[in-house]
Amino acid sequence: MQEKSSRKRRFVLAAAAGVLLIGGAAGVAAATGVFDTEAPGAQQSTTPTQSPTPSEPAVPVAFTAEPADNAAEVNPASTPVLKVQNGTIESVSLAPKSGGGDVAGELSANDSEWTASEPLEFNTEYTFAFTLADTNGNTTKGSQTFHTVTPPNEANAFMAPMDKSVVGVGHPIEINFSEPVLNKPAVEAAITVTSTSAQTGAFYWISDTKARYRPETFWEPNSTVTVDMKLFGVDFGNSMIGNFNETRTFQVHNSRVAVVDNLTKTMQVFIDGQLTRSFPITLGDAEWPSPSGYQVVMSQHETLPFRAESIGLKPGDPAYYEPFDASWASRLTNSGVFVHQALPGALGALGVINVSHGCIGMSPEGAKYFYDTFEPGDLVQVLNTEVGPAAVWDGYGDWNMPWAEYSTQPKA
Incomplete structure (x- = not known):
């Protein structure tokens, strides 16, 4: 209970003459009321009052309280306020009904408003x-109650890269939301991205539940990126309210780019712009061509089960292959493009012809080198396949979209 002073006084108590509820949306409206302390029949304290008889009848006290009495789904980021006219606030208590400490607040200088x-x-x-x-x-x-947002209306979010992780220069920021975001400008405004390289960037929404963020050009090597998400109380739309604030940082290591050329059937590895290794490769055949453009390492697996069914093939289809476990597999797209060790029967095709289902097949040495040297966020640039690039939603295809288009996506 917060009281405006420690002085002891005795008063004649009077009952409220009535309370009027005003408003529309739950949790936003205010409750207003009038306390008529001079009303006939008002209940008086059993303790005699020491106050002098007033020369004039007191003007009824009027008050406005937010949130409204019995309001539901109140945004916990809203600010409860009590305002009084024709009187003063003697004490205020705002606390969980089930028990717990009072919510802190401040009383105005003239004791007429508590916030x-x-x-x-x-x-x-x-x-x-x-x-x-x-x-x-x-x-x-006086007393009234209200209830804040319940679990069905809470909204959460999950970000990649992970906090304190180290990634390549091509790793976009991806935020997956637990609920559809209809109020995209408000959510974007609540997320601040800064970098030691002072790069500016833009959000691009893959869907109502998935947003990406990238700078105009790749992250500067050896920079640090900070993502400050102040989503507590943010209205996602459709009565969904963000339930957390969090700050994450990740490091960007040096530049690692693998350039794959279909004309020469080779992969050239550039570290900090310097050519360090070259390997023969095989790409997707004419029926299953490899996408061109930039692809980003998403995840890596020493071994990974490959099944033809995952790309829509069934036993008996001409392109069907028996299940096998791929070695040194680095995922490049959601649709199933990997850098991995070619099967023994395909080793003779390296540097000569394309025989894969879109993956970049390498020798055991080459695949192991790529697995050990590259990490999530590192880049693979595929040239001369005469096929379009991976879409922005297929893995991290963000870099294949022109900046002018990426940065000006309508957010309605």
Whole structure:
């Protein structure tokens, strides 16, 4: 209970004459009321009052309380406020109904307004209790309740790269939301991305639940990126409210780029712009051509089961292959393009012809070198396949979209 002073006084108590609820959306409206401390029949304290008889009848105390009485799904980031006219606030208590400490707040200099100074909790019923005094010092108590946003209306988000991770220069920021985001400008405004290289960037929405962020050009090597997500209380739309604040950082290591050329059937590896190794490769055949453009290493697996069914093939199809476990597999797209060790029967095709289903097949030495040298976020650039690049949604195909298009996506 927060009282405006420690002085002891005795007052004649009077009952509220009535309370009027005003408003539309739950949790936004205010409750207003009038306490008529001079009303006939008002209940008086059993303790005799020491206050002098007023020369004039006191003007009824009027108050406005937000959130409204019995409001539901109140945004916990909203600020409860109690305002009084024709009187003063003697004491205020805003606390969970089930028990717990009072919410901190501040009383105005003239004791006519109380404002909460800390956020509320999700899924909590609060009791807002207060004592008001009229101009003659007579006091009346009031109380109302409201309930904050419940779990079905909470919204969460999950970001990659992970906090404190180290990634390649091509790794975009990806944020997956637990609920569809209809109010995209508000969510974007609540997320701040900064880098030690001072690169600016833009968001691109793959869907209502998935957003990406990238700078105009690749991240500067050896830079640090910080993502500050202040989503607590942010309205995603459709009554879904963000439930957390979090700051994440990740490091960008040096530049590692593998250039794969279909004309020469080779992979050239460039570290910090310098050619370090070259390997023969095989790409997708005419029926299953490899996508061109930039692809980004997404994940890596020492061994990974490959099944023809995963790309829509069934036993009996001409392109069907028996199940096998690929060695030194580095994923490049969601649709199933990998850098991996070619099967023994395909080793003779390296540097000569294309025999894969779109993957980049390499020798055991080459695949192991790529697996050991490259990490998530590192780049593979595929040239001269005469096939379009991987789409922005297929893995991290963000770099295949022109910046002018990426940075000006409509957000409605």
